[in-house]
Structure formats: C-alpha cells, structure tokens
Amino acid sequence: GLQAIRCPPGLYFDIEAQTCNWKDQVSNCNKKNKDRKAKPLLATDEPLCQEDFLACGDSTCIPRKQFCDGTEQCSDGSDEASCDINNDPNRAPVCNPEICTIPECFCSLDGTAVPGNLDPQRIPQMVTVTFDDAINVANIELYNEIFNGQRVNPNGCGIRGTFFVSHKYTNYSAVQDMHRRGHEIASHSI
Known part of the structure; x- marks a missing residue:
C-alpha cells in the first residue's frame, strides 16, 4: 500500500x-x-483551436509554443500542468524507422536496436570511463583492479579509461605508467 x-x-x-x-x-x-491544476484539452474529437494553437483547460486557445515553457499563460495554469516526457505537446515526435534511415538518421524505439541489424556479439561496445584529479597511492590500486586486463571487449581488446589529472598530489610516475598501459591522460584544468 x-x-x-x-x-x-x-x-x-x-x-x-x-x-x-x-x-x-x-x-x-x-x-x-x-x-491539482486543470489539464489542457490536447485530445478532442473536434479541433478547438486554429493550427499551431492549443486549448487550455477552460478552452481558451494559446500558441502551442507557450505550452510547457515554464510560464503559466492559461488562466487555469493548465499549459504547465502536463509537461512530462509523455505529454509535452512540444516534445520531439516519435522516431519513425521507415523515414529515419542510416546514414542520415537512426532510431531505436526501445533503445536496444543495433544499426544495420548487425550481430551485437560482434560489435565492440563503447563505454566512456573517466576519472578526475590526482593519480597517487590513494587510488592507484583501485585503478589497477578496474583495469586488470581481465575485462575485454567482445573483439578481445582491453578496456581503457581517460584520466583528467590535476597537478596537486599527483604521482607522475603512476601517470606515466597509466599512459604506457594505453590510458588517455588529460589535463583537469588549466
């Protein structure tokens, strides 16, 4: 309950x-x-408003672009009452795989489709792994454990990370070792 x-x-x-x-x-x-705020009248049997206008909960019509813009324009506040990802009238249209085709466009309705219907087992997956600040005795063992050579992509390539290193407290011999092992080293800030 x-x-x-x-x-x-x-x-x-x-x-x-x-x-x-x-x-x-x-x-x-x-x-x-x-x-509880009134809901806008977005789905009606007959259109209540002219093109590019939508109906507030009280049937007043306002421009579509004023819905879900963070400011209440409807007297009942209904233009800001249905602004979640599924109800926002100004959200991007649902991707249509018949119209959206590679290489200009690709859509996956549930986020799991692989472009070109390729076998997922034969495609290396890209996961971005980044770390901030100093590399030193406080964290080098953790990095060695994560990047121990036992984790590999389906094609056999080992995983790597990007380290955004700051100068303070950094052990530069550890940084050189991480770079030698194929990790990307970047400056945390200038």
Whole structure:
C-alpha cells in the first residue's frame, strides 16, 4: 500500500515540492493536499483551436509554443500542468524507422536496436570511463583492479579509461605508467 513520508527531525514536508526541507523554506505546512491544476484539452474529437494553437483547460486557445515553457499563460495554469516526457505537446515526435534511415538518421524505439541489424556479439561496445584529479597511492590500486586486463571487449581488446589529472598530489610516475598501459591522460584544468 501507500507509505507515509516522514521527514527527519528538524525538517518539514513541502507539499508542493514533495520533499523535506528546513522550516523557514516551507511555506505550505497548513496544506494537506497538493493543488491539482486543470489539464489542457490536447485530445478532442473536434479541433478547438486554429493550427499551431492549443486549448487550455477552460478552452481558451494559446500558441502551442507557450505550452510547457515554464510560464503559466492559461488562466487555469493548465499549459504547465502536463509537461512530462509523455505529454509535452512540444516534445520531439516519435522516431519513425521507415523515414529515419542510416546514414542520415537512426532510431531505436526501445533503445536496444543495433544499426544495420548487425550481430551485437560482434560489435565492440563503447563505454566512456573517466576519472578526475590526482593519480597517487590513494587510488592507484583501485585503478589497477578496474583495469586488470581481465575485462575485454567482445573483439578481445582491453578496456581503457581517460584520466583528467590535476597537478596537486599527483604521482607522475603512476601517470606515466597509466599512459604506457594505453590510458588517455588529460589535463583537469588549466
């Protein structure tokens, strides 16, 4: 069933933000329920508005681009009430594999399709691994454990990382060793 949300001692529940916060940051302690905003009329049997306009919850029409822009233009606030990834009227259209073709375009409806229907077992996967700051005795053993030569791509190539190294506390002989082993070394900042 539903679980009660209890804030740690000294914090108060903000009904609008749905989080715990300090008392001076919460101005709605007397509210028991979050205000429910009217929903826009995006799907109707007959169009309510002219092209490039959408209907607010009260049937008022405003330009499509004003929906989900962070500012309430509808008197009932409905233009900002359905702005999640599935309902935003200005979201990108769903990718159509019939129209979107390689090499100009590629889409995978669930994110798992491999371009050109190639066998995934024969394609090296690219995973970016980066580390920040000094390479020294505090972390070199961890790096040696991660990059121990036992982890390889399907084609047999070993994995490598990029190290964004800062000068302070860096052991440069360890940096040279990491570079010799095929890792990329970059300057953390200039």
